[in-house]
Every structure is written in structure tokens, then in C-alpha cells.
Amino acid sequence: MQAHWWQRATVYQIYPRSFQDSNGDGIGDIPGIISRLDYLATLGVDALWLSPVYKSPNTDNGYDIADYQAIDPAYGTMADMDQLIAQAAQRGIKIVMDLVVNHTSDEHLWFVDACQNPDSPTRDYYVWADAVDGHAPNDLTSGFSGGSAWELDELTGQYFLHLFSKKQIDLNWQNPDLRRAIYRMMNFWIDKGIEGFRMDVIDMIAKEPRAKILVNGPHLHEYLHEMNRQTWRNRDFLTVGEAWSASPEDARQYSDEQREELSMVFQFGHLWADRQVGGEKWEQRPLDVAQLKQALYACQTTMATHGWNSLFWSNHDLPRAVSRFGATGQYRELSAKMLAIALHGLKGTPFVYQGEEIGMTDCPVATIDQVNDVEARTIYRQLRAQGDDAGTAMQKINIFNRDNARTPMQWTAKQHAGFTTGKPWLAINANYPRINVAAAQADYQSIWWTYQRLIRLRKQSAVLQQGEFTELSAVPAPIVAYTRTWQQTQWLICANFADTLITVDLPKRASELIISNYQDYPEQLGRVVLRPYEAFILALS
Template identity: 40%
Template sequence: MTPWWQSGAIYQVYPRSFQDSDGDGIGDLNGIAARLDHLVALGVDAVWISPIFPSPMADFGYDVADYCGIDPRFGTLADFDALLAAAHERGLKLLLDFVPNHSSSEHPWFRQSRSSRDNPKRDWYIWRDPGPDGGPPNNWISDFGGSAWAWDEATGQYYYHAFLKEQPDLNWRNPDLRRAMMDVLRFWFDRGVDGFRIDVLWHMVKHADFPDNPANPDYRPEMGEMHAVHQLHSTDQPEVHGIAAEMRSIADSYPGDRVLIGEIYLPVERLMHYYGLDAPEVHLPFNFQLIDAPWQARRLARLIGDYEAALPPGGWPNWVLGNHDRPRIATRVGEAQARVAAMLLLTLRGTPTIYYGDEIGLADVAIPADRVQDPRELREPGLGLGRDPVRTPMPWNDSENAGFTTGEPWLPLGPDWRTRNVAAQGVDDASVLVLYKRLLHLRRKHAALATGDFRLLEAEGDVLAYERWQGDERIVVALNLSAEPQPFVIPEGEVLASTLGGEPQPGTLRGDEGVVVLTRP
């Protein structure tokens, strides 16, 4: 029987921005529960919630102070249990965001670790003596800029942080730490959680000798300081695969097809290793290629073909257009092509993940300087690396604050929220929302789209075309990635969906047109 995560679609909720239930301007668990019916109507199968654990919010939840609790801003454990039950009642799976590479500096473990060199938890984090010059142990750079080493005056050593200094990295070479973190997975699986997205999985183990990373000869300051070196020794170490395999064995010990999804930004050939080298690892190593790919048909065709060819036996593909860290698809390709991108995401072979708001065509929102929240933007201003623009509140209707909150939203709404909202698009047959619903409905109705085979088709100009089939059912998808008409002979059959509506023109795809056609035998 096909696991749900192969045939289903996943929806990412950024909890601060989805729905506020108590008027403090920040989304919460009860707010998510109140909007579950939107997700059911949309047609997704699972909800992935970005971190909701207790946190000082130095990095908005990715600095965890307690892995087995709920931050009061979002609610309580009872609220979580109620949300989980409500999701399951509606046939929705619920996934949490596991942050195993680092904790908050306010976590009791780190407080003990930094209290003295001989504390039993000292080795739960990564401590090193100064380098020969008295400075940091090596040249490793934080992903948020600056040295990845923070000096601790009290104990006379540096600790390592791949991100903020408030996010010290955990030492996964310590067996006690490893056991404690595996118990975190069990805690949430025992509560009924259906799986996890694992944050920065490829960062989790560092080279045991901590050598310098090689300089990047192509570095330019506008890339962000983290790119000044290649992260050869600070990420993607061989030992991480044994950890991922242990996580997988825990997930597989629970009933109901629990799933693990790994956040891994690596070239495809290295990404594939996370399906499992010697034992199964994560079910879905996130495939982020569409986020950075040039929006050109031939380039996308090559990317898709190479990815399909690289999959190991039994490896299931997955696709993503955006997330809480990267610019939204509507900003990258424009509103018209965002509709074509939706058709691509939801008809390729593999599990799609939809970022909240993409289903109504949300674009990045310009954030005034005095409203900036993101520590990355505050540390390296002016480089366009800030993530606030893609984390703005979900507009639900045209009431005050778009129905998101009765208070002051933690980030500003987009300028078009009075017309670009769920309620308005729900009654507009030509809206992005209705297109998403139609495509997700087709995935459920047609096995060829959900789990069928795939092959690229020959096409001219800026047309990307492919066929999906299962048994006798064959479906052709043709996408015009330009605003100009392109030659393409649409096969005879039933047009199941179109980005533009109406009847296709013979021998031509209109500008910004994508079609899904059930072909005649």
C-alpha cells in the first residue's frame, strides 16, 4: 500500500503568521485549529508547523529552550493535543519541526554546560581552546555572518554556533546527548505526531579535528559572509548518516507511516545520500532546486531529468517552491507565472510542499526599517537576506487586519490584502486559490498524477512538457514559462485544468498558459 506521504501534499504553516486567536498579534495553536477547515478545503494531506517549542525567540523558535514543551506565545501542551486531535479528526496529518543541530543558549543543558569545564553536560556542546593566535579555534563562519565561535570568559574556551551565538551547536558525538535527543522524537511520536521536518540535518556533525574551511575564490560580499568559505568541514560529515538512520529506525517503529523530512541544502549527488547509504535515513530529503532554478524551460527540464535519474532505488522525489527562509514564488517569477509554477509543483512526480499563502499568490512584503524582526537582516543589513518579507500574516478576509488578529500584527500585511485574501479568492473561479484547489483535487482523483510514472516530452521554445501515467491513464502537462505564445500541439483529450481557463488554441500555448490534459487512449 502506498504511504500517505507519497500520494499526499504537505502544507507548511509559519505559526506566528497563520492565525492569532488571542489578540496579541502573534499566531498560535488555537488559531491554526480554527483554520484547519481551510486546509481540508484546499485539499492538502498534512500540516507541517514551524517550531512551537519554548524559546527566547532570538531566531523565532529555531533557538529551542525546551524540546518537550510549547511556548506560551503559542499555547499549551493541552492546546497542542487538541490541535492534533482536530487535525486527525479531519484526516490531516501533523508534522513538527525538529531542531537537532543547536539549542537555545537559555536551554538548561547549555546553562549547565557553560557553568564549568567539568560539568557533566560540558561535552553536550562543542567547546574548544583558542587558536594559536589566541583567537577563534578556526575560520568557520556563522550562517548569519561573523565567526561561528563565541568566547566564554568564565571558562576560558570558545563554543561553536553555526547560526546565532544564542544558538550553540549540540555535540552529536556525545552518546548521552544523542540518547536525550532521540528521546525527544519518541516523546512527540508517543503523543501522536505523524512526523518531523528535521532542521539543517546536514549541519549536525562537524569534522572531529576542526580544520579550517577552504576559502571560496568566487566569494563576493553581496553573497553574505557565510559564503566566504566552503563549508567542507563544518557540514555534511559522514557520521551524520548514522544519526539519520537511527532517527529513521525510531520513526519506523511507530505505526501509521510516520515520516521524516530532512532540510538539506546540498548538490543533488550529495543530497541523495540522505535517503540512506547503509540503512534507510529520511524518507524525503528536501529538494530545493526549484527555488534557485532559472525560470527557463530547457533549464528546468534538465534539472528535473537529472534529479529523477539520480534517485536511488526506492527513493521517492519531492518538490518545493518556497519556504520561510526564501523569497516567495510570486516575487521570483511574477503573478502570472506563479500560477504556472503551482501547476508544475502539483503535477510533477513526487511529494509537493506548499508554503502558506502561496495558494493565494502572496508575494514578499516590503518591511519598513523600524519593523524589521529577522536577526539575519539585522546582522547583515542591505544584502536582501532578511526573511521577514516571506513571513508576513496570512490575509483571510477584508476585515480589520485581514482577519488575522484583533491586535497589532507582529509584521505588516501586504499592501493588497483587502483583495488578495482567502475569502475573496474562494468565490472567484479565476483565482490562484481555486487553481490550487483544482490541482490538488486532480491529484486525489487521478493516480497518474499522485503516484504515476513520469517522462519528459519534446517541446520547442520556452515550453516544459511531460507525461504522467499509471495503468491505462495518461496525462500530459504542458507549461509555457514565458509571457509570449509558444508552439505546442496539445494532445486530444479532456482538459482537466488550465492556468488561464477557456479552451486552448490549436497548436499553441498562450503566454503564461499551463494545461493538464487527460489524453484519449
């Protein structure tokens, strides 16, 4: 067995606003999560990553934090949070908090004080710059608001930076007092008993905006090393950083244990396999499985001996996995199981996003009034200003709209999918009478049971936890095939990403079935015809 609990664990991401409502206000909450802990224990997950539940005006659904050490009333109280930590621990489940330290809400007291009093100690907690020739310091743009990333402070005539929305104000990590304040806050949560942090856009904290360096700033790894030493250094603690800019080599640098930085990062290279290179978010192309494999395999080989991988298909910012990489019609269940088997066979820590275990799908909408996502609403305005009619703009928005992943969890076929007794904050996908937890648990051939078996395998199997990865390269493009080897045990993982029959040559050795998404499987290896979206793990002799 390996040294760290998170190297044999599966993490389940909860978007609290959409998981389970306990009081009928239509918004998921912490008591709702507590009420579903037995479900999560039955699924078998080891840790829950909670998207932010801190006090927030919710411009970006909690990723704009107004108080790091208070719970937003929409989600409950600090007493509820303490109960969640304790109740989860009783079931052997750890809590991982989402941490946003690149920026705060403009309603955070640090920023309020900084604006009201230019001599405030917290003024330098944020990024300020003087005007240049009466204008913003440079032409940096805001990702969520559109327009300039610099906003004029009328009181002082200086500009402050907001790379996301105008209510998400960038912090100045060059200030050691800010860093100490953040570490104190992190230790507050560690002392409460949480056992991990997911760190939002962590590759941006060392930005140097006047030089237009927004990611991988020169002091990034210095700050992360300092953070490690000031907080979790002597604990078996999970830290995973969101790093859109990270290459496999960068990911190894972040996660190499000898460097004392992070446990792992989310590395997004595989998610470009269905996007136009250099294009806009909505510019899709057919999935290039060869490129997908290349990106996934590069992480496996680069971090074979140093560093650690995160494994994921989706999260709160991404389209639903089965809609993006699989199929939503007759092959929905087969393709969702295929995606699970292909990913969970790799070396690393798997992350399951809520609803992935039942094959929840994207939820296209007809009008912009139905969209909550602050980024999508801004881009819609830009598309209309550029000349797109409403229908064309909505077709583009539906491709990447983050609401796809945020529609409420589908528990039952009853009203509002069992999520709430009130009006849901975001419309529930109309397919909930067919796709829901109750139906999935009642069918032992369902996606849900495949996830449960894979999660159990991760806990029990040294070959999945530690086994060496080897690509099977001589296979057709739509086929993902590799082996994992540990001591005398070798497993073959094979998955067909196509909706057609594909002939593939596999090792001619006796095999034993570990898991499959069809009720039968190739008992004789060698030249095998794989069925649409077929996937299996076989133990080789």
C-alpha cells in the same frame, strides 16, 4: 496505491507566528490554527508542517529552542497542542513538527548547565575547542551574527561553536548520550500522536568544524539510520530533511527506503536558477527556465525507482513563489496557477506554504527598522559598513529578506486582514484588501480553487502518485513540458514560464482536459501557441 500515506499527500506549511492570532496580542498561536482547521480541510491538505512552537527566546523565531518538550507561551500551552493534534486527526489531517537538532538556544538547560559547570554531563552535548595561539580555533564565520562562529567561554577559556546566531549553539552529535536524549525527545512527540518531522539543516549534524567540514560529515548517514531505528522505524511516518547541500544523488541516498534513513529531503537545486553562481543572496539574474527544468527533472529521473521527491516553490526562508518565478502585475493569478500546475504534476510530495494558495506576494519595506529577520539585519549592517547607502542596502535586503514569506496570512479585506484584532507582530502586506482568502474562495476561477483541484487530483490519481516521468525535450526554453504515465493512462503537463506567446510542438494525439489556468485550452495538439503563463494537464489517448 503506494505503501505510504505521504506519497499521495499534500503537506501545508504553517508559520504559526503569522497564521492566525486568537487572543489579540498580534502573534499567531495554536488556538488560532485550530480555528482554521475547517479551512485547511476544505482546501484538502493531508498534513500540516508547523514551524517551531517550542519554548524559545525567539532570536530566530523559534529555530532557537530552549525546551523541546514545552510550548512557548506566545503560542499557547501543551493542552492546546494536544487539542490541535486531536482536532486535526478528526478531519483526517496529520501534524508534522519542525525539529531543530543541529543547535539549541543558549537558554536551553543543557547549555546553561554546560556553562555553569564544566564537569556537567551536558558539557559535551555541545562543540567546544581550545584556543589556538590565544585566538579562536579557526576562521569559521557565523551565518546570522557575522564575525567568528566561535565564542569564548570566559569561565574555562574554551570556545563554543555557533554557526548561526550567537544564541544558537551547535550540538555535538558525536556524543552518544546527546543522541539518546534527542531520540527520547522525538519519541515524546511521536507518542503524542504527531505523524512526521521536518528536520532543520539536517545535513549539518555530523559536522567536524575543526576540519571545516560543516555539511555531509562522515557519520551523517550513520546517525540518520540510528535515529530511524530508535524512533519511527515501525511507523508509517513522514520525515523530510532540509539539506541545502544535497544533490539529486544525495537526495536518493537519504530517501532510499532500503537504507532506513528519511522519507525525503528538501533539495534546493532548482532555486539557483535566478541567482548568480557563487554570488551573494541578493545577486539576482533573470530566471533561467532551462536551468530550472534541468534541476527539477534531474530529481525526477534520479529518484525514478529509488528514493522520493519533495516538491516546493517556497517556504518560510524563501521569497514568495509568485514574486520570484511568476509575475505580480496583470499576470499574478495566471502565473501563480501556472506554477502550481507545473509543480504538482511532478512525482513526489507537494508542499504548499501558507498564502501560496492565494498568490500572496513579497512585501518590500523602506527601512531596516521594518525588518524582523535576524539574518537580513546582520547583512544590512555589513552592507552599510562596506559603503552601501541605506537605499542601496535596502534594495538588496528586499530581494531575499525572509520577512517576505512571514508577513501575516491574509484572510479577509477587513482590518489587519482578519489575522488579529491587535497590532500584528509584523506589518501586513498592503495588498491584503485585494489578495485574501475570502476573495479567492468567492471566485471559482481563483488560484485557491486551482490548488484545491490539484490537491484532490493528487489523492485520486495513480498517474500523479506513481506515474513514470518523461521529459519533452524538444520544446522552447521557457516551456516546461513532460508526461506522467501509469499503466494505460498518460497525462501531458505543459507550462509557459514566459509573459509572451510561445509556439511549441506537442504530441499529436487526442486529449481530454484535466485542469487549465485559462478557461479554454488547446483542443487540438501538434503545433500550439501558448499564451502568457498558460498551463494545463491533458489526458492523452
